[in-house]
Amino acid sequence: MSVATKPPAQNSLAHNQLPRYTTQLVLVASAAAGAGVSALWGGFSIVSFAVLSVLIFVIVNTVLSAVVEGRRKAVDKLVTSLVYTAFGLALVPLISVIWSVLDNGTARFSMDFLTTSMRNVTGLNDQEALEGAAPFIGGAYHAILGTFLITALATLISVPIGLLTSIYLVEYGRGRLARSITFFVDVMTGIPSIVAGLFAAALFAVLFGVGTRNGFAGAVALSVLMIPVVVRSSEEMLRIVPNELREAAYALGVPKWRTIVKVVVPTAISGIASGVTLAIARVVGETAPLIVTAGFTSSINTNPFSDWMMSLPAYVYSQALRPLSGSSPQPSFDRAWAAALTLILIVMLLNLVARLIARLFAPKTGR
Amino acid sequence: MSKRIDVGDLNVYYGNFLAVEGVSMAIEPRSVTAFIGPSGCGKSTFIRTLNRMHEVIPGARVQGKVLLDGEDLYGPSVDPVTVRRQVGMVFQRPNPFPTMSIRDNVLAGMKLNSNRMSKSAANEVVERSLQGANLWNEVKDRLDKPGSGLSGGQQQRLCIARAIAVQPDVLLMDEPCSALDPISTLAIEDLIGELKQNYTIVIVTHNMQQAARVSDRTAFFNIAGTGKPGKLIEMDDTTKMFTNPSVKATEDYVSGRFG
Ligand SMILES: Nc1ncnc2c1ncn2[C@@H]1O[C@H](COP(=O)(O)OP(=O)(O)OP(=O)(O)O)[C@@H](O)[C@H]1O
Ligand SMILES: [Mg+2]
Numbered sequence: 121m122s123v124a125t126k127p128p129a130q131n132s133l134a135h136n137q138l139p140r141y142t143t144q145l146v147l148v149a150s151a152a153a154g155a156g157v158s159a160l161w162g163g164f165s166i167v168s169f170a171v172l173s174v175l176i177f178v179i180v181n182t183v184l185s186a187v188v189e190g191r192r193k194a195v196d197k198l199v200t201s202l203v204y205t206a207f208g209l210a211l212v213p214l215i216s217v218i219w220s221v222l223d224n225g226t227a228r229f230s231m232d233f234l235t236t237s238m239r240n241v242t243g244l245n246d247q248e249a250l251e252g253a254a255p256f257i258g259g260a261y262h263a264i265l266g267t268f269l270i271t272a273l274a275t276l277i278s279v280p281i282g283l284l285t286s287i288y289l290v291e292y293g294r295g296r297l298a299r300s301i302t303f304f305v306d307v308m309t310g311i312p313s314i315v316a317g318l319f320a321a322a323l324f325a326v327l328f329g330v331g332t333r334n335g336f337a338g339a340v341a342l343s344v345l346m347i348p349v350v351v352r353s354s355e356e357m358l359r360i361v362p363n364e365l366r367e368a369a370y371a372l373g374v375p376k377w378r379t380i381v382k383v384v385v386p387t388a389i390s391g392i393a394s395g396v397t398l399a400i401a402r403v404v405g406e407t408a409p410l411i412v413t414a415g416f417t418s419s420i421n422t423n424p425f426s427d428w429m430m431s432l433p434a435y436v437y438s439q440a441l442r443p444l445s446g447s448s449p450q451p452s453f454d455r456a457w458a459a460a461l462t463l464i465l466i467v468m469l470l471n472l473v474a475r476l477i478a479r480l481f482a483p484k485t486g487r
Numbered sequence: 488m489s490k491r492i493d494v495g496d497l498n499v500y501y502g503n504f505l506a507v508e509g510v511s512m513a514i515e516p517r518s519v520t521a522f523i524g525p526s527g528c529g530k531s532t533f534i535r536t537l538n539r540m541h542e543v544i545p546g547a548r549v550q551g552k553v554l555l556d557g558e559d560l561y562g563p564s565v566d567p568v569t570v571r572r573q574v575g576m577v578f579q580r581p582n583p584f585p586t587m588s589i590r591d592n593v594l595a596g597m598k599l600n601s602n603r604m605s606k607s608a609a610n611e612v613v614e615r616s617l618q619g620a621n622l623w624n625e626v627k628d629r630l631d632k633p634g635s636g637l638s639g640g641q642q643q644r645l646c647i648a649r650a651i652a653v654q655p656d657v658l659l660m661d662e663p664c665s666a667l668d669p670i671s672t673l674a675i676e677d678l679i680g681e682l683k684q685n686y687t688i689v690i691v692t693h694n695m696q697q698a699a700r701v702s703d704r705t706a707f708f709n710i711a712g713t714g715k716p717g718k719l720i721e722m723d724d725t726t727k728m729f730t731n732p733s734v735k736a737t738e739d740y741v742s743g744r745f746g
Binding site: 294362364365366367368369370371372373374375378379382383386387483 | 538540543545568569570571572573575576578580582583584585586595596598599600601633635646649650653
């Protein structure tokens with residue numbers, strides 16, 4: 121080595137730097153300080169501990185950096201801590217929801233809960249169960265089945281309509297009609313879910329008589345909520361299919377409709393499929409529209425075209441607000457929590473499925 | 488196979504904008520014709536009117552005649568889809584279908600039109616087209632792998648294989664080598680020389696040497712200024728165009744003394 125490097129102290133590119141683990145050390149120290157101050161200041165509590173620790177950490181870390189490292193690094197550290205704090209704040213509701221649902225839901229969540237209905241379960245059973253004279257009975261099978269049937273029907277209605285609409289918008293739509301469709305889809309996105317439910321209820325009242333409630337009406341209500349989501353997500357996916365692929369197909373003498381069916385949609389299918397799955401996850405927990413269209417029942421109904429049909433959200437609602445036994449409501453509350461847990465599990469599963477679908481259908485690359 | 492093209496007084500518009508004005512030319516079968524000219528003079532616009540690909544762009548329209556072996560492409564009951572089956576096209580950027588394997592990409596013209604064919608016939612088409620595009624040896628062991636896993640030059644030759652698999656009469660190429668390295672470019676130029684035996688070929692290029700190497704006849708397009716329509720300035724045998732053109736602008740352009 122003939123090139124002599126300058127000793128580090130004289131390097132004009134180097135600046136003062138805090139030792140590597142300073143940030144971590146400051147974090148631990150501020151947590152300790154936060155705990156101390158919180159305990160001195162009117163008794164320890166999680167909230168004051170967290171707020172104080174974060175505050176102390178941000179101040180100490182920034183000031184320390186400003187003194188040693190200079191302004192730019194200090195600003196960098198300040199903003200980094202703010203971003204992490206915001207991230208943590210955003211996580212708080214999520215974690216607390218999951219925690220409380222898990223905490224309360226596991227009491228009644230069991231195979232038995234998933235496979236039995238509420239038929240012939242009364243407040244008396246609950247009281248006996250509380251006294252230890254009989255086992256807890258009553259599950260959400262009918263509601264799970266109802267949710268499954270209603271959501272499947274809603275998907276069956278929404279996906280063709282939504283997908284065809286988005287194909288029209290991307291491939292054919294020009295001028296006023298396309299613009300007004302886009303506008304109304306946007307408006308539909310903002311419809312409150314109870315309004316969608318009332319619309320379906322009113323529609324079925326006109327068609328089949330006032331008071332008609334069944335699973336299909338619920339599916340129609342959910343479709344009103346689902347269609348705009350499907351249209352929007354599919355539209356985005358179709359728009360990012362490169363025009364060159366369409367031109368390549370046209371140049372081979374392929375008619376436009378075949379190009380759409382065999383080139384454009386397959387290229388976008390992974391995005392479309394995961395968009396649809398997310399739309400399902402979005403509506404599967406809707407409560408209000410199902411209460412006014414599908415109603416409540418305690419027994420299993422496999423026919424969505426006649427009679428009232430239970431769904432998981434409606435089950436949660438009825439168990440939580442109208443316990444079977446007024447004097448000992450706890451078993452009903454437990455059932456409501458267990459059903460909520462089931463619902464969250466279903467939504468998580470749907471999200472996983474969406475990712476899986478996106479991965480499976482994605483255009484393959486590599487050799 | 489291989490048809491002649493006659494263009495009569497063709498104007499091309501994008502909406503109200505006249506992009507190409509008054510082009511008349513004759514393109515012989517089994518020959519290579521090169522289009523050269525500065526950027527924006529309407530070469531792509533014009534070449535796309537030869538198989539009605541411009542109609543894909545909203546608002547694009549033509550006035551005038553294009554005859555394929557005497558038959559008017561723009562006749563009242565002519566279906567653009569039928570036209571494009573006879574006049575194939577290769578684009579500037581390689582665009583294999585990402586959802587299809589190499590094999591399916593070659594067969595795309597048949598598969599997308601749901602033409603039934605036996606497995607052996609399909610194999611034969613795949614081999615013949617890939618041989619024709621000088622790509623067979625490189626991909627014969629990985630026909631079931633995705634076409635997007637090939638290099639750019641291989642992808643472009645795959646696109647050529649795809650275009651000749653449907654056995655068109657005319658092959659249009661819009662700057663087919665502009666995204667390729669010199670070796671792939673040479674491979675494609677050799678290929679053009681071979682394809683000439685069976686097809687009428689029209690190629691747009693910015694590369695003078697390439698035009699001089701591959702083409703029999705050369706057409707020079709030019710534009711008077713921005714917003715003005717592009718025009719066909721001169722069309723002649725390639726050797727004459729590059730040595731002794733009759734218009735001064737052509738000489739300036741081919742010798743690099745432009746503007
Ligand atoms: N889709 C379009 N809509 C409107 N005008 C267009 C469109 N495509 C091209 N033009 C215009 O038509 C004229 C000719 O464009 P064209 O793409 O045919 O040029 P070109 O000769 O192929 O140029 P290049 O060598 O850069 O590819 C240009 O003025 C261009 O702005
Ligand atoms: Mg061009």
